[in-house]
Amino acid sequence: MELEDINTVAVLGAGNMGHGIAEVVAMAGYDVNMRDIKDEFVQNGYEQIEWSLNKLAENDQLTEEEADAALERVTPLVDMAEACGDADVVIEAVPEQMEIKKDVYTELEEVADDDAIFATNTSSLSITNLAEFTERPERFCGMHFFNPPVRMDLVEVISGAESSEETLETIEALAEDVGKTPVRVHKDSPGFIVNRVLVPLMNEACWLVHDDEATIAEVDSTTKYGMGLPMGSFELADLTGIDVGYHVLDYMHEVLGEAYEPSPLFEQKVEDEELGKKTGKGFYDYEDGEGAQIPTDEQSELVEKRLIATLANESAKLIGNDVAPPESIDEATKLGAGFPDGPVKMADEFGIENVLEALEEAYEETGHARYEPADYLEERTEAGGFYEQDGGDEATEFETIRIEYPGDHVGHVVIDRPHRMNTISDDLLEELSEAVDLLEDDDEVRSILLTGEGEQAFSAGADVQSMAGSGADPLEITELSKAGQEAFGKLESCEMPVVAGIDGFCLGGGMELATCADLRVASERSEFGQPELNLGLIPGWGGTQRLKHIVGEGRAKEIILTAERFDAETMADYGFVNEVVDNDDLTERALELATDLAGGPPIAQKFAKRAMLAGRDDTDAGLEYEASAFGQLMATDDLMEGITAFMEDEEPEFEGK
Numbered sequence: 001m002e003l004e005d006i007n008t009v010a011v012l013g014a015g016n017m018g019h020g021i022a023e024v025v026a027m028a029g030y031d032v033n034m035r036d037i038k039d040e041f042v043q044n045g046y047e048q049i050e051w052s053l054n055k056l057a058e059n060d061q062l063t064e065e066e067a068d069a070a071l072e073r074v075t076p077l078v079d080m081a082e083a084c085g086d087a088d089v090v091i092e093a094v095p096e097q098m099e100i101k102k103d104v105y106t107e108l109e110e111v112a113d114d115d116a117i118f119a120t121n122t123s124s125l126s127i128t129n130l131a132e133f134t135e136r137p138e139r140f141c142g143m144h145f146f147n148p149p150v151r152m153d154l155v156e157v158i159s160g161a162e163s164s165e166e167t168l169e170t171i172e173a174l175a176e177d178v179g180k181t182p183v184r185v186h187k188d189s190p191g192f193i194v195n196r197v198l199v200p201l202m203n204e205a206c207w208l209v210h211d212d213e214a215t216i217a218e219v220d221s222t223t224k225y226g227m228g229l230p231m232g233s234f235e236l237a238d239l240t241g242i243d244v245g246y247h248v249l250d251y252m253h254e255v256l257g258e259a260y261e262p263s264p265l266f267e268q269k270v271e272d273e274e275l276g277k278k279t280g281k282g283f284y285d286y287e288d289g290e291g292a293q294i295p296t297d298e299q300s301e302l303v304e305k306r307l308i309a310t311l312a313n314e315s316a317k318l319i320g321n322d323v324a325p326p327e328s329i330d331e332a333t334k335l336g337a338g339f340p341d342g343p344v345k346m347a348d349e350f351g352i353e354n355v356l357e358a359l360e361e362a363y364e365e366t367g368h369a370r371y372e373p374a375d376y377l378e379e380r381t382e383a384g385g386f387y388e389q390d391g392g393d394e395a396t397e398f399e400t401i402r403i404e405y406p407g408d409h410v411g412h413v414v415i416d417r418p419h420r421m422n423t424i425s426d427d428l429l430e431e432l433s434e435a436v437d438l439l440e441d442d443d444e445v446r447s448i449l450l451t452g453e454g455e456q457a458f459s460a461g462a463d464v465q466s467m468a469g470s471g472a473d474p475l476e477i478t479e480l481s482k483a484g485q486e487a488f489g490k491l492e493s494c495e496m497p498v499v500a501g502i503d504g505f506c507l508g509g510g511m512e513l514a515t516c517a518d519l520r521v522a523s524e525r526s527e528f529g530q531p532e533l534n535l536g537l538i539p540g541w542g543g544t545q546r547l548k549h550i551v552g553e554g555r556a557k558e559i560i561l562t563a564e565r566f567d568a569e570t571m572a573d574y575g576f577v578n579e580v581v582d583n584d585d586l587t588e589r590a591l592e593l594a595t596d597l598a599g600g601p602p603i604a605q606k607f608a609k610r611a612m613l614a615g616r617d618d619t620d621a622g623l624e625y626e627a628s629a630f631g632q633l634m635a636t637d638d639l640m641e642g643i644t645a646f647m648e649d650e651e652p653e654f655e656g657k
């Protein structure tokens with residue numbers, strides 16, 4: 001079966017994951033039969049979908065018509081034959097118990113079409129074992145969505161022992177068609193990718209505290225502010241449910257052995273039924289205490305070393321056993337767990353030899369199997385890292401941005417941290433600065449287009465988490481401010497025209513960055529603001545100086561001192577946004593503008609920009625520059641070309657000479 005053959009998708013289970021998956025699939029235009037065992041369960045799921053679609057419409061992520069149409073495509077059902085009889089794909093999301101799943105598949109086999117594909121959303125059970133409950137193991141695979149499906153981009157597509165390539169490709173195509181990013185898990189291995197990395201991380205955090213090597217505060221301070229993960233290891237366990245993590249770990253322990261022995265602290269929490277946020281208490285107390293209050297300044301080198309070693313060792317086992325290659329592990333973990341960098345990349349940055357040393361040291365000290373280095377880790381240590389280290393003379397590789405060349409002399413810089421609202425880290429500042437140099441040196445590029453990946457944000461500003469992680473050292477933060485001022489200044493004084501295409505949030509440092517473009521086009525749904533004062537800060541990447549040149553001092557003060565959010569139309573009235581366009585037209589219009597500017601006379605553009613910048617605070621200097629530039633332009637071929645084309649009523653072709 002191919003993607004084109006899929007019209008109806010049945011989702012079994014209307015719980016949290018089931019109704020979320022049904023919503024996502026219906027939004028993509030498929031007819032969805034959502035089935036559960038009781039009418040009240042399916043009705044409840046249906047109401048949740050309705051609520052969520054309304055929220056998306058309220059936030060302009062869907063039109064009301066699209067939301068209504070998606071809801072209409074969902075049919076809540078209890079009868080298995082009615083739900084699955086004509087389904088091309090059945091996605092099972094029933095409770096994670098083998099017996100329940102076995103009954104469901106037995107009943108399903110009796111009514112489903114012979115050609116239908118079955119996909120399970122299990123996060124912890126074996127795909128191969130589940131496939132055995134059906135008569136179609138080749139048309140069976142894992143399709144693991146993340147919670148909540150409507151927001152999380154990742155879908156792990158897992159091969160069971162007998163899944164056919166055609167089945168896997170069709171399910172990957174379906175995942176893509178419903179707007180998700182599929183990552184292939186080549187072998188059915190406990191925890192697949194994301195849980196396989198995260199659950200041992202939580203377990204290691206528990207071991208460190210149990211063995212009195214660190215406190216919960218130290219572990220979480222290190223995880224969140226030292227390693228820059230989206231939350232502390234204990235905070236994460238509390239949020240996902242300690243029992244859920246424990247259940248996956250227990251299964252890994254059973255299948256993969258002693259390296260996955262749960263820490264007594266982990267076990268104790270489950271026994272005490274202190275399961276995290278959902279029970280009001282876990283590693284933190286959410287009812288009588290203040291919840292997860294994580295200090296920024298209790299980072300520990302030992303904790304960092306052990307946690308990175310754990311992530312690296314798990315990654316090595318996945319790669320070495322052909323479950324997934326490094327790129328897939330990194331991509332899945334970034335999309336599914338919001339890691340700023342994947343664990344393989346983190347290990348390489350930490351130094352794979354340091355990872356090996358940390359594991360060997362801990363193994364010698366404790367003798368515990370979890371520290372036994374994976375063979376593949378040892379192998380790669382000899383090669384110098386997980387990723388190929390050849391360096392060579394390949395094109396510059398960026399991590400936080402990417403450069404595209406859409407043609408017509410446009411260099412398109414995309415801020416590529418959608419999982420973190422395209423927030424700006426110090427790495428991003430460095431890469432942006434490098435990208436501007438690269439594009440300026442490239443004779444083929446004559447204008448720059450700057451956008452943010454995804455529809456949520458151009459950029460939500462500085463990554464406040466990593467900023468807090470610098471231990472609030474005033475000197476370090478001053479350096480960060482200067483680094484941002486310089487990187488953005490480079491864009492501002494860049495010799496070619498720069499267009500910012502703004503879609504979504506454009507806040508704080510994101511707005512300071514957009515301020516440095518020459519022209520700004522924004523989608524209707526975009527929101528702007530300098531919210532720094534709400535954080536007890538001030539704009540630190542040029543905002544107190546540059547914004548006033550665009551909107552005037554009065555408006556700049558209003559924007560900065562109120563710290564409010566402003567819609568795109570208001571920012572157009574204030575003169576910040578040059579053009580507001582329909583949400584769907586943003587990319588095309590921004591590129592069109594960048595292309596038009598790329599067709600302009602490069603030398604005159606450069607001189608015009610320089611003159612305007614030179615005259616900002618000193619009109620006389622600006623006028624002086626203008627006069628001299630005006631004179632120099634007389635000797636350019638571009639001037640001849642411009643005048644000739646004008647006289648002959650043709651389009652000029654400027655060459656920048």
Ligand SMILES: C/C=C/C(=O)SCCNC(=O)CCNC(=O)[C@H](O)C(C)(C)COP(=O)(O)OP(=O)(O)OC[C@H]1O[C@@H](n2cnc3c(N)ncnc32)[C@H](O)[C@@H]1OP(=O)(O)O
Binds near residue numbers: 338421462539540
């Ligand atoms: C020198 C420069 C200084 C600065 O730039 S200071 C920073 C200025 N920027 C801000 O203050 C914006 C802070 N962010 C927000 O106000 C909100 O967020 C938004 C309005 C952008 C979006 O709100 P919503 O749609 O409700 O989403 P959500 O759950 O708040 O955010 C989604 C995820 O994005 C992370 N995030 C957003 N902005 C930042 C940021 N600036 N630094 C670090 N993380 C950020 C959140 O924490 C969360 O993450 P999770 O999903 O893991 O909970």
